[in-house]
Amino acid sequence: MNLILLGPPGAGKGTQAKLLEHKFSLQQLSSGDMLRTAVLAGTAVGKQAKAFMDKGALVPDRLVVEVVFEYLAGMKSGKGFVLDGFPRTVEQAEALDEWLEERGGGIDRVVVIQVRDELLVERIAGRFTCAICGEGYHDLFKRPLHDGVCDKCASHEFKRRADDNPSTVKTRLKAYHTQTAPLVSYYKEQGKVAIIDGEAAIEDVSRQIDDIFAESATG
Ligand code: AMP
Numbered sequence: 001m002n003l004i005l006l007g008p009p010g011a012g013k014g015t016q017a018k019l020l021e022h023k024f025s026l027q028q029l030s031s032g033d034m035l036r037t038a039v040l041a042g043t044a045v046g047k048q049a050k051a052f053m054d055k056g057a058l059v060p061d062r063l064v065v066e067v068v069f070e071y072l073a074g075m076k077s078g079k080g081f082v083l084d085g086f087p088r089t090v091e092q093a094e095a096l097d098e099w100l101e102e103r104g105g106g107i108d109r110v111v112v113i114q115v116r117d118e119l120l121v122e123r124i125a126g127r128f129t130c131a132i133c134g135e136g137y138h139d140l141f142k143r144p145l146h147d148g149v150c151d152k153c154a155s156h157e158f159k160r161r162a163d164d165n166p167s168t169v170k171t172r173l174k175a176y177h178t179q180t181a182p183l184v185s186y187y188k189e190q191g192k193v194a195i196i197d198g199e200a201a202i203e204d205v206s207r208q209i210d211d212i213f214a215e216s217a218t219g
Contacts, residue, residue, distance in 0.1 A: 001024070001026070001080040001108050001109070001213065001216060001217060002080050002081050002082075002083075002100075002105065002106065002107050002108050003020070003026065003080070003081070003082045003083070003107075003108065003109050003110070003111060003213070004082075004083045004086075004087070004107055004109070004110045004111070004187075005017055005082060005083065005084050005111050005113060006110055006111065006112045006113070006180070006183060006184065006187075007112060007113030007114065007115065007198060008115060008117070008120055008172075008173060008176040008177075008180075009120065009124060009169065009172045009173065009176065010115065010119075010120040010121075010123040010124040010127075010169075011113040011114070011115045011120070011198045012113055012115075012198055012202065012205055013084045013085060013113060014030060014032075014084055014085075014136065015136055015202060016084075016113070016202075016205060016206060016209055017030065017082045017083075017084035018136075019206050019209075020082045020209065020213070021082065023210070024080070024213060025079060025080075026079065026080045026081055026082045027075055027076065027079050027080070027081040027082070028081070028082050028084060029068065029071060029072070029075075029081055029082070029083050029084065029086065030084040030085050030086075031064055031067070031068055031083075031084075031085040031086035031088070032084075032085045034067045034068065034071060035049050035053060035059060035064070035067065036053075038067060039053065045063050045066060045067055048060075048063055049063055049064075053163060054162065054163065054168075055168065055171060056163055056167075056168035056169065056170070056171030056172040056175065057171060057175060058088055058089065058175050058179055061089055061091045061092050061095070064086065064088075064092060065092060065095050065096075068086050068096075069095075069099055072099070080108075087183060088175075088176075088179060088180045088183075089179050089180065089183075090182055090183060090186055093183055093186050093187070107187075107190075107192060108192070108216055109192055109194060109212060109213075109216050110183075110187040110192045110193050110194070111194050111196060111209055111212060112184055112193060112194070112195045112196065113196055113198035113205065114195060114196065114197060114198050114199075115198040115199050116199070117173055119199060120169070120173060121166060121169055121170075121173075122140070123138070123141075124164050124169050125164065125165070125166060125169070126138045126139035126140050126141070127139075127160070127161075127164060128158050128159065128160045129158065129159060129160075130150040130152065130153060130155055130157070130158055131155065131157035131158055131159045132150065132153050132155035132157060133150060133152050133153040133155065135150055135151065135152040135153070137158070142202075194212045196208040196209065196212070
């Protein structure tokens with residue numbers, strides 16, 4: 001099963017993609033993580049992408065597509081995947097459809113995680129991750145059980161994303177509404193869309209996605 005998680009920044013795509021990876025052995029692909037890795041490694045793509053990411057703007061399609069397709073091409077076949085953050089424009093979706101079709105594959109379901117803008121700013125501003133294992137936390141909604149210690153790997157190091165600040169978040173939300181939201185119609189025309197309530201608790205959102213997954217797997 002190949003899934004896309006679609007939704008604004010802060011909707012919980014990354015959290016849900018990780019849960020799906022563990023529960024259903026899907027391979028998780030986050031274009032944001034791939035780009036951040038490229039920026040850190042100082043690759044040609046990373047150098048070009050950085051200025052866009054710092055502003056909260058979308059990275060040009062040709063750069064993102066290059067990084068994502070290289071990753072997809074190197075993936076184990078036979079296992080499904082869950083895409084988090086890609087595609088983000090109709091051009092990327094078209095390129096993805098073409099790429100998968102050429103290899104005899106395709107997207108099965110597109111789960112749209114809906115959250116109102118006013119909740120997203122608060123969600124994004126409070127989030128941080130363990131610098132060692134990547135476990136996600138939030139100042140208000142999910143603090144480590146013991147302050148300053150990661151629940152998962154006991155590390156004491158945490159980090160926050162440079163683009164998780166209020167002004168960049170506004171640009172990212174605008175990019176979502178103007179450039180990414182049209183994808184809902186694109187995939188509706190293909191009959192693949194399921195819309196879920198992303199304002200519920202993490203476990204409830206996860207349950208909604210599990211139901212869609214089970215429904216699609218059986219038929
Ligand atoms: P994310 O981690 O998904 O929130 O992505 C962080 C940033 O990476 C975004 O604000 C964009 O600048 C860039 N980015 C990630 N995925 C894409 C994509 N599919 N298309 C364009 N830019 C992207």
